[in-house]
Amino acid sequence: MAGLHKTDITPPRWLLAELTYACPLQCPYCSNPLAYAQNNRELSTADWKRVLTQARKLGAVQLGFSGGEPLTRTDLVELVEHARSLGYYSNLITSGYGLSEAKIMQLKAAGLDHIQVSIQASTQELNDHIAGTASFHHKKEVARLVKKHGYPMVLCVVIHRQNIGQMPDILAMAEELGADYLELANTQYYGWAHINRDLLLPTQKQFDQAEAVAQAYKETVAGKMKIYYVVPDFYEDRPKACMNGWGSTFLTIAPDGAALPCHSARELPGLDCPNVNDYSIEDIWYQSKTFNFFRGFDWMQEPCRSCDEKFKDFGGCRCQAYLLTGNLYAADPVCSKSPDHAVIGQAIAAAKATALAGEEKPLLFRNRKNSKSFF
Amino acid sequence: MAIDPDQPIAFSRLHRLQWEEAQQKYVILYPEGLVELNLSSAEILKCCDGSHTLAQIIGELEEKFATEGLSHDITAFLEVALHNGWIAQN
Numbered sequence: 342m343a344g345l346h347k348t349d350i351t352p353p354r355w356l357l358a359e360l361t362y363a364c365p366l367q368c369p370y371c372s373n374p375l376a377y378a379q380n381n382r383e384l385s386t387a388d389w390k391r392v393l394t395q396a397r398k399l400g401a402v403q404l405g406f407s408g409g410e411p412l413t414r415t416d417l418v419e420l421v422e423h424a425r426s427l428g429y430y431s432n433l434i435t436s437g438y439g440l441s442e443a444k445i446m447q448l449k450a451a452g453l454d455h456i457q458v459s460i461q462a463s464t465q466e467l468n469d470h471i472a473g474t475a476s477f478h479h480k481k482e483v484a485r486l487v488k489k490h491g492y493p494m495v496l497c498v499v500i501h502r503q504n505i506g507q508m509p510d511i512l513a514m515a516e517e518l519g520a521d522y523l524e525l526a527n528t529q530y531y532g533w534a535h536i537n538r539d540l541l542l543p544t545q546k547q548f549d550q551a552e553a554v555a556q557a558y559k560e561t562v563a564g565k566m567k568i569y570y571v572v573p574d575f576y577e578d579r580p581k582a583c584m585n586g587w588g589s590t591f592l593t594i595a596p597d598g599a600a601l602p603c604h605s606a607r608e609l610p611g612l613d614c615p616n617v618n619d620y621s622i623e624d625i626w627y628q629s630k631t632f633n634f635f636r637g638f639d640w641m642q643e644p645c646r647s648c649d650e651k652f653k654d655f656g657g658c659r660c661q662a663y664l665l666t667g668n669l670y671a672a673d674p675v676c677s678k679s680p681d682h683a684v685i686g687q688a689i690a691a692a693k694a695t696a697l698a699g700e701e702k703p704l705l706f707r708n709r710k711n712s713k714s715f716f
Numbered sequence: 717m718a719i720d721p722d723q724p725i726a727f728s729r730l731h732r733l734q735w736e737e738a739q740q741k742y743v744i745l746y747p748e749g750l751v752e753l754n755l756s757s758a759e760i761l762k763c764c765d766g767s768h769t770l771a772q773i774i775g776e777l778e779e780k781f782a783t784e785g786l787s788h789d790i791t792a793f794l795e796v797a798l799h800n801g802w803i804a805q806n
Contacts, residue, residue, distance in 0.1 A: 352738055354750060400738030403750055430732060430745035454732065455747040493730040495747045521730060522747055564717075567801075 350588070350627055350636065352400030356429075357407055357593040357604060358389065360417070364410040365438045367473025367706035368461065370499055370534035370541060373409065374607050378712035382597045386416040388617065390423050392594055395622035397427040401592065404429040409596065412439050418451045425452025432457060434497075437483035438476050445483075445490050456487045457495040457524070463510035467503065473706045484518045496520040500551065500573075501528045501541035502696065508551040512558045512568075520566055525555055527573035530688075531605045531660055533707045540704055542692035548576050575685055579650065580657025580673035587635035587655065592626065600625045602632055605660040609669055635659055642670050644678045717798050719770050719791065723805040726766035731802055733761055744802055751802075760793055764803045770794065 362377040374380075384392070393404070404424050411417055412435055424431045433448065437458040445456070458480060461468040465477040488494045496515045498504070504511070508525075515523040527548075528534050528541050543551070552570065559568045574581050584591045584603045593601040598617040601607055607614060615629045626632055634640070638651055645656040656662075657673020665674045665684045672679040695702075705711055719725070727733055732745040742758035744751040753761070759780075763773040773794075774787050797803045 398738070400736070402734075402736060402743065402745065403748065405748070428734065430734075430750075432748055454745070457747065491729070493747050564801075 351590065353396060353590065353592040353622075353626055354401060355403045355405070355591045356393070356396045356401040357405045357591065358392070358411075358420075359407050359409065359593060359595050359604065360384075360389070360411045360414045360420075361409040361596050363413045364408055364436070364707075365413075365474055366410065366436050366476065367708045368471060368499070368533070369473075369537045369704040369706050370501060370528045371707040372529075372532055372534075372604055373707065374605075375532055375536065375715040376712060378709040379716045380595075380597050383414075384594075384596065384598045384617070386419060388598060389416075389420055392598075392617050392622060393420070393424055393427060393429070396592060397429060399623055399626060402428070402430060404431045405434050406431065407434040410436055410438060412444070418447055421448055421451040421453045430454050435459070436472070436476065437480045438474065440483045440486075442486050442490075445486050445492075449490055449492065453492070455493050455495065457497050458484050458487060459497045459499070460484070460511075460514070461499070462504045463507045463514045467507070471503065473708070481514075481518060484520070488519045488521075493521045494519065495522040495524060497524040497526060499526050499528055500543075501534075502543045502547065502692070503541070505543045505547050505551045508554045509558075512555065516562060516566060522567045522569060524569045524571065526569075526571040529571075529573075530575070531664065532608065533705070535664055537704050538688060539692045539695040540702070542575065542689065543573070544693050544696065545576060545689070548573060574658075574661075574673075574675045575689060577675060578677040580654050580661075580675045582654045583658035583661075583673075587659065588626070588632040589636075592622070600629070600631070602635075603660065606631075608660060609663055640670060642668075642672070644676075644680075645672045648678065717795060719794050719798060720805050721770050724767050724769050725764045725773065725794065725803050725805055727761060727764045728802050728804050733758070756789075757793060760790055761797065761802065764794075764797075 361383055362373055411433060421431055431454050433453055433456045435458060460480050461471040468477040469475045484494060484496060498511050530538050534541060555570055588602050593604045594617060595601060599614040600617055601614055606612060612631045614631050615625045641656055645651050657676060659669050662671045662673050663669040666681045674681040674684050734743055734745060736743050742753045763776055774790050778784055778786050
């Protein structure tokens with residue numbers, strides 16, 4: 342692309358390896374593509390090893406094993422071993438479902454650095470409802486075992502309207518389980534969460550109350566448990582610096598080998614994401630149309646193009662711009678300078694109306710049957 | 717948070733200090749996070765091996781770099797490191 346040379350491109354630091362789309366859970370805010378079930382092909386063990394080696398050579402050092410549920414891959418321990426030998430810091434991002442103490446020890450011996458366990462709520466009833474699978478007690482047990490075996494324990498709770506009222510209980514549960522880090526991730530409305538947004542988006546008041554509770558708790562557990570609070574950008578007036586800038590830091594490899602600048606990029610039209618079976622990671626990162634698409638600032642439209650904040654937020658999220666305005670070059674509509682900013686207010690109003698109406702339509706759970714309605 | 721002068725300083729068990737060839741610098745790695753270090757910070761952290769106290773670390777580095785007066789900078793950096801959980805004292 343014009344004006345951008347290979348020397349201006351920073352190397353990848355983060356590799357997200359989505360090993361599989363298979364998952365025993367059915368969370369209705371899943372970040373996998375809606376049509377994930379269309380795609381049954383998975384990279385082989387040898388393919389993944391090659392990807393890890395090539396990305397490490399370029400500079401990637403943080404590695405996330407994700408999915409779907411990465412534990413469903415029978416070669417996980419072998420891949421962890423390979424990652425450790427290359428010097429990665431490897432993170433297992435798991436539902437905890439199916440994780441035994443023997444497996445936790447096996448992964449530790451293979452060199453896994455950290456396990457992040459997700460919990461959907463502070464009560465069994467809501468956790469099992471949102472997960473679409475009875476899993477609450479097992480997840481808590483897994484969290485304890487992760488801690489017992491000397492891993493840093495990160496508990497991740499995705500926050501939305503159905504569990505936001507549990508904030509005090511979620512914080513207490515994390516402390517009781519001995520979490521070193523608690524990630525309170527307000528739902529980002531892409532993919533499945535976008536479809537279910539009217540049922541998931543909290544009201545401003547709910548959000549403000551929950552944030553105040555979480556921030557106050559931060560003080561009480563300082564030095565013991567770190568709390569990461571991921572803000573819901575619908576209630577911000579500036580967009581997030583999505584992925585730290587397109588093609589600057591993050592590289593995601595989907596189960597079938599598609600290389601993506603962010604895990605949601607597959608939903609953008611016309612990107613033609615390159616596959617690791619056809620090209621090396623180096624060629625993909627530096628030369629591909631996909632990774633160069635939104636690098637730099639030449640692609641921007643107004644108001645981003647002349648905005649003095651573009652160096653800070655890079656125009657926000659491309660996937661959100663496309664989902665909410667139909668234009669992938671537009672300013673992220675979260676920004677109050679965006680001419681499309683009203684769509685955010687409309688989304689908030691629609692979600693509130695749904696909540697008030699009481700008779701809520703059912704959540705669309707992430708499973709193969711529902712996925713098939715999208716292709 | 718202040719450094720206890722009588723206790724040895726250890727690098728955190730929940731973090732990893734590592735040389736990155738591609739970036740030509742030391743980094744601290746932790747769950748889903750990465751801090752890039754300048755050379756002097758890395759030199760200080762490498763001394764945090766669980767057997768040296770603050771005064772010993774200062775002495776070691778002043779000797780290694782044949783200089784004096786590092787006490788203030790090293791103490792200030794280690795206090796930040798302690799606050800960030802990169803180092804620990806028993």
